[in-house]
Amino acid sequence: MVNSNSEVGVAVVTGAASGIGAEVSDRLSRTGYRVAGLDLRESDTDFPLTADVSDHQAVHEAVDRVTEELGPVSLLVTVAGYYEMIPVQEITLEAWRRMLGVHLGGTYNACAAVLPGMLEAGGGTIVTVSSELALGGGSEDAHYAAAKGAIIGFTKSLAVEVADRRIRVNCVAPGPTDTPLLEPTSPWRDQGFLETLPLRRLVRPNEVAEAVLFLVEEGTFFCGQILSPNAGAVI
Amino acid sequence: MRTGNRLEGTVALVTGAGQGIGRATALRLAAEGATVAVNGREPAGKIDEVVEACGGVPAIADVSDPVAVEGMIAAVEGSAGPIGVLVANAAYMSMGPFLEQNPDDWWRQIETNLSGTFYLIRSVLPQMRRLGGGRIVIVSSEWGVTGWPNATAYAASKAGLISLGKTLGRELAPEGIITNVIAPGVTDTPQLEQDARDADVSMNEIKARYAAEIPAGRIGNPEEIAATVAFLAAGKSAALVGQVLQPNGGSTRSWA
Numbered sequence: 001m002v003n004s005n006s007e008v009g010v011a012v013v014t015g016a017a018s019g020i021g022a023e024v025s026d027r028l029s030r031t032g033y034r035v036a037g038l039d040l041r042e043s044d045t046d047f048p049l050t051a052d053v054s055d056h057q058a059v060h061e062a063v064d065r066v067t068e069e070l071g072p073v074s075l076l077v078t079v080a081g082y083y084e085m086i087p088v089q090e091i092t093l094e095a096w097r098r099m100l101g102v103h104l105g106g107t108y109n110a111c112a113a114v115l116p117g118m119l120e121a122g123g124g125t126i127v128t129v130s131s132e133l134a135l136g137g138g139s140e141d142a143h144y145a146a147a148k149g150a151i152i153g154f155t156k157s158l159a160v161e162v163a164d165r166r167i168r169v170n171c172v173a174p175g176p177t178d179t180p181l182l183e184p185t186s187p188w189r190d191q192g193f194l195e196t197l198p199l200r201r202l203v204r205p206n207e208v209a210e211a212v213l214f215l216v217e218e219g220t221f222f223c224g225q226i227l228s229p230n231a232g233a234v235i
Numbered sequence: 236m237r238t239g240n241r242l243e244g245t246v247a248l249v250t251g252a253g254q255g256i257g258r259a260t261a262l263r264l265a266a267e268g269a270t271v272a273v274n275g276r277e278p279a280g281k282i283d284e285v286v287e288a289c290g291g292v293p294a295i296a297d298v299s300d301p302v303a304v305e306g307m308i309a310a311v312e313g314s315a316g317p318i319g320v321l322v323a324n325a326a327y328m329s330m331g332p333f334l335e336q337n338p339d340d341w342w343r344q345i346e347t348n349l350s351g352t353f354y355l356i357r358s359v360l361p362q363m364r365r366l367g368g369g370r371i372v373i374v375s376s377e378w379g380v381t382g383w384p385n386a387t388a389y390a391a392s393k394a395g396l397i398s399l400g401k402t403l404g405r406e407l408a409p410e411g412i413i414t415n416v417i418a419p420g421v422t423d424t425p426q427l428e429q430d431a432r433d434a435d436v437s438m439n440e441i442k443a444r445y446a447a448e449i450p451a452g453r454i455g456n457p458e459e460i461a462a463t464v465a466f467l468a469a470g471k472s473a474a475l476v477g478q479v480l481q482p483n484g485g486s487t488r489s490w491a
Contacts, residue, residue, distance in 0.1 A: 160485050163450035175474065198408035198476050207474040214470065218462040221420070221455040223485030229474035232408050235401045 008032035010070045012063060014053050014110055015080030016043035019179030020129065023205040024077050024212050031213070033075065036066040038110075046070070053080045053106030054098075063113035073114045076126045077212055078107045083181050085140040096143050103147035107154060111169075115162070123166035127212050128155045130226065132175040136234035148173070152226060159224030170215045170222045175230025178202040198232030241469035243268035246315045248308070250274040250298055250355065251325030253281040255424030256374060259457035260322055260464045265289035267469050272311040272318070274298070274325065291315075298325045298351030299343070301358075308358040317362035320468045323352040323396075324374040328389045328426065330433055341388045348392035352399060360412070368411030370468045373400045374460075377420040377483045393418070397479055404477020415467045415475050420483025421445040422455040451484030 011028050015021035016037025025035045025045045037043030038051050038059070047070055051058040066073060081103050086095060107128050118124030133141050134148035152171060159169035175197075176188035182202075187193060194200055211227045219225075228234060247269040251257040257274075262285070265271045271291035275282040278295055286293050292314050296307035311318060327347040329340045352373060363369030378386055379393025400416035407414055421427075423442065431441040446453050463482050466472055481487070 160450040160488075163485050164452045198405045199474065200409055203474040204471075207471050210466075210471040211475070214463075214466045214472075218459075218466065219482065220462075221451065221459040221482040221484050222480075223451050223483070224487070225481050225483075227475065227480065228478055229472070230476070231474050232404060232476035235404055235477035 009034070009074035010066065010072065011035045011075040011077065012038060012066055012073050012110065012114060013045070013077045013079060014038045014106060015078075016045050016048070017041050019079075019181055020174065020177060020205050020208045021077075021079035023209040024079060027206075027209045027213050028075070028077075028216075031217070034070045036062075036070060036073075038062055039080065052102075053078075053109055054101035056105075056109045056112075059106075059109040060113045063110070063117075067117060072117045072121050074118070074121065074124050075216060076110055076114045076124070077216075078110050078126075078128045080106050081129065081181075083144060085187075086143065087140050088142040091143050099143040099147045100150070103144075104150040104154065107151050111158060115167075118167050119162070119165060124168075125216055126158070126167065126169040127215050128169070128171045130155070130171050130173040132173055132228055132230035132234045135173060135226070135228060155226075156224040163223050168215075168220070168223060170219060170224065171226045172208060172211045172215070173226050173228040173230070174208045174211075175203050175228065175233040177205055177208055179205055198235075201231060203229050203231050240268040241465075242320065245319045245469075246270045246272065246311065246317060247320035247322065247468065248272040248274060248294060248311060248318050248355075248359065249322040249324060250351075252285055253279060255426060256419065256422060256457045256460045257322070257324040258285050259461035260324065261285050261289050261291065263458070263461040263465050264320065264322075264468065265291060267465055269320065269469075270315045272315060274307070276325075298323075298355060299346040301354040304351070304354040305358045308355070308362070312362055317366050318359050318369070319363065319366050320370045320372070321355060321359050321363075322372045322374065322464055322468065323355050325351060326374070326376075326389075328386070328429070330385045330389070330430075332385055333387050336388060344388040345392050345395075348389070349395040349399070352396055356403065360407075363412050364410065369413070371400075371403065371407075371412065371414040372464050372467045373414070373416045374464075375400070375416050375418045375479070377418050377481065377486065380418050380479070380481065381487065400479070401477040408476045413473050413476055415477065416479045417460065417463050417467070418479055418481045418483070419460045419463075420449065420455055420481070420486050422457060422460055424457055449484040449486040453484065455482060455484060
């Protein structure tokens with residue numbers, strides 16, 4: 001039995017096993033949250049759960065377990081995702097569906113799973129994760145940008161729908177970040193590309209986590225907004 | 236409140252700091268460890284009060300006067316050290332139907348809100364360059380994003396600030412000077428007293444009218460905007476470059 005005495009609250013973080021999700025989980029833990037990490041593999045969090053976020057039933061069951069073990073979920077951060085570049089005419093139906101299923105479907109599934117508890121508790125915070133590519137687009141990024149762009153529309157609509165019930169929903173749209181999501185040979189790591197960024201470097205995972213933590217802890221008048229720590233890639 | 240010593244050893248200049256968002260920002264940055272230079276247009280009791288509460292220094296100048304701004308910024312360096320954080324917040328607003336606004340009123344708003352910020356950044360940049368970096372936070376307005384009836388000059392000046400911030404974000408980030416913009420929604424400040432007088436209603440009534448148009452069901456408070464300034468001025472937020480942050484309770488759509 002996990003300790004259910006939580007000073008700050010219970011957080012669910014999807015994609016908690018690596019990269020931005022792991023960084024966010026770590027920051028939340030240090031802030032006092034009890035963190036349940038959902039990922040395809042086990043995460044280094046207080047309450048690791050394995051589930052595919054595109055699986056509606058599995059996500060609901062996972063959130064039910066979190067609620068039973070840790071208590072009502074007061075914070076959700078939806079980080080789970082993956083990245084691949086494919087020329088648009090080569091995107092298979094399967095690749096398209098998978099991309100939308102994980103990003104948009106995964107965000108929807110997790111939000112739908114935690115919302116009843118937040119509505120009952122009379123409050124909560126949700127931070128979704130989109131991408132700078134949803135704002136600026138990118139060559140060979142059509143299915144990724146479409147999925148990430150849909151998260152923005154979803155976030156803004158959910159935000160105004162539940163704002164008067166003290167649930168705050170916002171989004172962080174990172175630029176190219178130095179995580180395992182970017183392979184060593186990724187064009188986003190190319191020095192020539194980095195020179196085009198006003199900041200001249202990749203975004204650091206702790207900078208994305210900082211934006212998430214700001215929205216959680218102090219962004220109390222933000223509603224349906226997109227914060228984009230992107231090194232100046234899209235202004 | 237996530238305070239700490241994130242701005243220990245940093246000098247921060249906050250303009251229009253005698254009341255409202257500027258005052259809350261000065262207090263917040265001081266709580267983060269900054270030495271705050273508290274700007275007002277002229278010497279006044281409310282400036283002295285903020286200076287004392289911050290343990291800071293006064294910085295008196297009308298931001299629309301480039302010579303006065305230059306002198307003020309040199310004086311701040313002399314008394315407190317080079318400025319590493321600039322919060323350009325001072326503003327003037329006058330509302331009225333477009334054709335009833337006279338050119339003097341138009342220019343006073345453009346000069347204070349837009350040109351004033353240009354004068355401030357121009358004068359503060361050499362100090363930030365000597366420090367090897369800095370943070371510039373420009374306070375625009377939701378109306379600079381959306382426009383607003385009867386606020387043409389104000390909205391135009393605030394939209395100009397957004398483009399100024401985006402451009403300087405691009406231009407200065409390579410040397411470690413990070414510029415961003417905040418466009419707050421309706422906030423509980425003394426400006427609302429003017430709005431209430433213009434609409435000939437009570438303060439409570441004007442707040443209720445604004446709140447009814449905001450999905451969050453309330454107007455903002457100055458401390459929430461100050462926390463956003465502190466995030467951009469002090470946090471590990473350098474990857475935000477030329478961005479426009481909009482703490483507005485979700486009021487981006489026309490409800491009226």
